[in-house]
Amino acid sequence: FDISDIFETKKMGNTFQVPTGASVNAKYLKDGNIPRITASNINNGVFGYFTSNHKNYRIYENFISISFLGTIFYQEGKASLDMKVHCLKPKYHELNTYTATFLISILKKEIGTILYNDQISSTSILNLSLTLPAIKCDDKTYKPDFEYMQNFMQEIEKSIDEDLTNLHIGLNLV
Structure with missing residues (x-):
């Protein structure tokens, strides 16, 4: 296969929805069980666990x-x-x-192309292009091959598990 037969570059705006969070004053946040994600690079960005009825308290599910x-x-x-x-x-x-x-590894590479002094915004995210494995739908359209991405990462995980097991055996840690 030619690389172009397997991988396709798509504008993120054509592939993903990009909603954004909103500010909610701390007085409207009540202890709860829903993680509040901030810009922090610690603990997956989780600031705490809350609930709120505030109109800006937006909840999303299963996302990056x-x-x-x-x-x-x-x-x-x-x-x-x-x-x-x-x-x-x-x-x-x-x-x-x-x-x-898989997607995060590609996104981190692409985010690195945004200048340091620029904040990453909905606009700059929409201007990114991602090179992803793709499935051809018809003569003109492709869609991301999520099955390939999943299988690839499972193989990486399996390989790392085997390497760690071999390391433990070699170090007599088993």
Whole structure:
């Protein structure tokens, strides 16, 4: 196969929805069980666990968060986003750990092309192009091959597990 037969570059705006979080004053946040995601690079961006009836308390489910600072994490399950944290959720695929990890590795590379003094915004995210494995739908359209992404990451995980097992055996740690 030619590389172009397997990989396709898509504008993110054609592939993903990009909602953004909003500011909610701390007085409106009540202790709860929904993680609040901030721009922090610590603890998957989780600031705490809350609930709120405030109109700006937006809840998303099973997505990749990208902050204006460039922190990128997979958020499994429900989470609420703080201001300047964006939600990337594929339109036609339910993310899992494997497909999200694959996409995050590509996103981190592309986010690196945004100038340091520029904040990552919904506009700059929409201007990114991602080179992804693709399935040809017809003569003119392709769609991301999420099955390939999942299988690829599962193979990486299996290889790492085998390497660690061999290392433990070699070091007599088993």
